[in-house]
Amino acid sequence: MKNINIKELALKLKLSVSTVSKSLNDSYEISEETKRRVLETAELLNYVPNPYASSLRGRKSKNIGVVIPEVADSFFSLAINGIESVAKQKGYHVLICLTHESFENEQTILKEFQGGRVDGVLLSVSRETTQCSHINDLIENGLPLIFFDRACDDVETAKITTDDFESGYKATAHLIAQKCNEIAFLSISDSLSISNKRLEGYLQALGDNKIKVNSKHIILCTNEAEQNYLLIKKLLQQKNRPDAILASVEKLTTPVYMACEALALNVPKDIKVVCFSNLETAAILNPSLTTITQPAFEMGKAAASLLFKALENSNFSIVKEDVIIPSILVVRRSTGH
Amino acid sequence: MKNINIKELALKLKLSVSTVSKSLNDSYEISEETKRRVLETAELLNYVPNPYASSLRGRKSKNIGVVIPEVADSFFSLAINGIESVAKQKGYHVLICLTHESFENEQTILKEFQGGRVDGVLLSVSRETTQCSHINDLIENGLPLIFFDRACDDVETAKITTDDFESGYKATAHLIAQKCNEIAFLSISDSLSISNKRLEGYLQALGDNKIKVNSKHIILCTNEAEQNYLLIKKLLQQKNRPDAILASVEKLTTPVYMACEALALNVPKDIKVVCFSNLETAAILNPSLTTITQPAFEMGKAAASLLFKALENSNFSIVKEDVIIPSILVVRRSTGH
DNA sequence: TTTATTTACGAAACCGTTTTCGCGATTCTT
DNA sequence: AAGAATCGCGAAAACGGTTTCGTAAATAAA
Numbered sequence: 001m002k003n004i005n006i007k008e009l010a011l012k013l014k015l016s017v018s019t020v021s022k023s024l025n026d027s028y029e030i031s032e033e034t035k036r037r038v039l040e041t042a043e044l045l046n047y048v049p050n051p052y053a054s055s056l057r058g059r060k061s062k063n064i065g066v067v068i069p070e071v072a073d074s075f076f077s078l079a080i081n082g083i084e085s086v087a088k089q090k091g092y093h094v095l096i097c098l099t100h101e102s103f104e105n106e107q108t109i110l111k112e113f114q115g116g117r118v119d120g121v122l123l124s125v126s127r128e129t130t131q132c133s134h135i136n137d138l139i140e141n142g143l144p145l146i147f148f149d150r151a152c153d154d155v156e157t158a159k160i161t162t163d164d165f166e167s168g169y170k171a172t173a174h175l176i177a178q179k180c181n182e183i184a185f186l187s188i189s190d191s192l193s194i195s196n197k198r199l200e201g202y203l204q205a206l207g208d209n210k211i212k213v214n215s216k217h218i219i220l221c222t223n224e225a226e227q228n229y230l231l232i233k234k235l236l237q238q239k240n241r242p243d244a245i246l247a248s249v250e251k252l253t254t255p256v257y258m259a260c261e262a263l264a265l266n267v268p269k270d271i272k273v274v275c276f277s278n279l280e281t282a283a284i285l286n287p288s289l290t291t292i293t294q295p296a297f298e299m300g301k302a303a304a305s306l307l308f309k310a311l312e313n314s315n316f317s318i319v320k321e322d323v324i325i326p327s328i329l330v331v332r333r334s335t336g337h
Numbered sequence: 338m339k340n341i342n343i344k345e346l347a348l349k350l351k352l353s354v355s356t357v358s359k360s361l362n363d364s365y366e367i368s369e370e371t372k373r374r375v376l377e378t379a380e381l382l383n384y385v386p387n388p389y390a391s392s393l394r395g396r397k398s399k400n401i402g403v404v405i406p407e408v409a410d411s412f413f414s415l416a417i418n419g420i421e422s423v424a425k426q427k428g429y430h431v432l433i434c435l436t437h438e439s440f441e442n443e444q445t446i447l448k449e450f451q452g453g454r455v456d457g458v459l460l461s462v463s464r465e466t467t468q469c470s471h472i473n474d475l476i477e478n479g480l481p482l483i484f485f486d487r488a489c490d491d492v493e494t495a496k497i498t499t500d501d502f503e504s505g506y507k508a509t510a511h512l513i514a515q516k517c518n519e520i521a522f523l524s525i526s527d528s529l530s531i532s533n534k535r536l537e538g539y540l541q542a543l544g545d546n547k548i549k550v551n552s553k554h555i556i557l558c559t560n561e562a563e564q565n566y567l568l569i570k571k572l573l574q575q576k577n578r579p580d581a582i583l584a585s586v587e588k589l590t591t592p593v594y595m596a597c598e599a600l601a602l603n604v605p606k607d608i609k610v611v612c613f614s615n616l617e618t619a620a621i622l623n624p625s626l627t628t629i630t631q632p633a634f635e636m637g638k639a640a641a642s643l644l645f646k647a648l649e650n651s652n653f654s655i656v657k658e659d660v661i662i663p664s665i666l667v668v669r670r671s672t673g674h
Numbered sequence: 675t676t677t678a679t680t681t682a683c684g685a686a687a688c689c690g691t692t693t694t695c696g697c698g699a700t701t702c703t704t
Numbered sequence: 705a706a707g708a709a710t711c712g713c714g715a716a717a718a719c720g721g722t723t724t725c726g727t728a729a730a731t732a733a734a
Binding site for chain 3: 021049
């Protein structure tokens with residue numbers, strides 16, 4: 001059925017546009033009888049309001065922007081579910097924008113947001129992001145922005161993260177407890193806070209256990225699976241081959257397993273593996289994978305909830321704070337004996 | 338830096354709003370000199386056009402809607418990447434809407450689209466969807482809509498799918514070739530075309546090989562992982578236990594593996610497994626999983642490309658056609674000996 | 675030189691809502 | 705019963721762009 005606009009609806013009802021609008025928005029100015037008539041006819045004639053007209057007039061879009069590096073990643077897709085669950089309940093839409101780990105894309109997306117496309121932003125920065133002027137620009141412009149998972153330290157806003165340092169520490173300590181002392185660390189960025197904090201936790205755990213750091217065992221991976229595979233293979237062919245790998249992001253899981261298989265290294269006998277990962281399949285991998293599992297859904301939910309608090313109370317402003325939701329170490333066979 | 342609107346920009350430039358607008362849109366009416374000045378100042382003053390104002394006036398949103406059941410699924414997240422890759426190139430945004438496999442949600446979302454939020458729709462229907470009036474309503478209203486993966490037969494539009502029947506056949510034939518003759522089929526919907534076509538391929542393969550169908554081996558799964566796990570476990574505890582499982586969707590992988598493990602059934606010795614799946618981790622599962630891998634990225638790309646053809650040529654209309662991009666059977670250890 | 679055409683720009687309408695304000699009619703005060 | 709307050713509704717402005725149309729000046733054609 002053809003849908004109509006408010007003017008045509010008003011015409012059919014022999015009412016003014018304003019009365020119809022107010023009825024639809026349940027204004028106190030309008031009698032119950034009229035409201036009922038309007039709602040009824042609106043339904044009948046398939047009236048669906050144009051969101052852009054409302055947004056333009058109301059200067060709010062009822063959209064929130066979610067800027068993430070990738071969608072093909074368990075952490076982010078679970079986080080999206082968390083975000084969406086609260087957005088839906090608040091009557092908001094979620095605009096998902098992918099940076100594909102590119103700083104330039106991130107800049108472009110945030111710049112566009114300044115046009116008013118969204119009322120607030122949830123951001124997980126790209127691996128390339130080292131400076132934050134584009135983010136500060138947005139905030140200066142009055143857009144509430146909250147980081148989740150991957151944050152920038154020098155932006156005055158809230159961050160919903162997990163306990164990256166502790167997780168890195170916990171994972172490393174677990175490996176040490178399993179008699180590993182040549183533990184490699186796979187990073188994906190030398191600027192990303194999560195990557196660095198996890199690394200610091202790793203270093204601290206090594207230090208606390210009097211294990212000396214081998215810089216050749218700290219690998220900065222790339223954004224290309226194939227290249228990472230080669231890097232990891234090279235790592236495992238060093239003369240002082242590591243006896244454990246701690247991979248700081250989920251996407252490194254497959255290349256790690258592949259490299260081990262290619263080199264006929266048995267996990268966990270020859271080498272133990274822990275990944276930061278939310279893969280549902282972790283439990284059924286060969287061998288099942290010990291993971292640091294992040295509270296992805298909860299983080300998304302927490303970030304969105306905080307954002308909506310700011311959107312709904314104009315006198316509530318987001319302060320610089322760290323909300324930390326702990327990850328858990330799930331021990332499986334990849335770190336067994 | 339505070340961003341401004343076109344009026345303020347015009348004021349600074351001592352030009353009219355119309356001249357500024359035309360300059361920004363590279364109109365032939367404006368001199369090169371003026372255009373240059375406008376662009377320069379716009380950049381300088383951080384002018385970002387309000388997309389809602391443009392949408393309202395131009396009666397097009399530069400958005401396409403992508404309606405899918407879930408995002409935490411390799412097929413859909415890869416498809417999103419394919420869709421996004423072409424949308425980005427065309428200067429469009431992608432509005433991802435999740436039905437969570439609920440028909441009611443799907444209806445609500447499509448109804449909202451009638452308000453003009455999007456210029457076109459890419460749809461993969463929910464598992465509950467059995468009738469299509471909400472889809473036909475949308476099309477009648479002039480919105481181009483294309484199915485991908487999960488389609489409705491009785492809607493007059495294009496469908497980008499994979500060769501579900503052949504894939505079901507191929508997978509089953511492969512299992513038969515591995516000496517299986519009690520092959521179970523796990524479905525997720527008795528109405529979804531993909532599910533049914535895969536089932537038909539399965540049935541045809543059984544028939545062609547003179548294997549009689551055991552209706553107790555055809556299981557309709559649910560949307561709950563836990564429940565599916567129990568269903569599968571029950572299946573595997575029947576007196577005539579199947580010697581193979583063909584799972585028609587990716588999300589069944591984990592419950593299948595878990596159930597086998599719980600019952601101490603060795604894959605592939607006791608039971609062979611094939612899943613329709615785009616899991617990157619298929620190769621490193623225990624044992625590595627034989628999959629029917631769908632061309633997810635390509636399907637997304639094809640669907641989006643076709644949609645844009647319709648959006649860009651007003652005299653090109655989408656006809657009822659089936660674009661079929663074949664899946665491939667990737668044989669791994671879960672169907673070995 | 676006169677007229678026709680082109681060039682470069684501005685005024686104003688328009689897109690579909692929401693909201694402010696005004697006003698007649700009804701109900702409430704006293 | 706007269707004035708005040710309330711109720712129910714409509715006219716019109718506003719949101720920030722784009723587009724149509726008009727027009728003065730510059731250039732081309734006659």
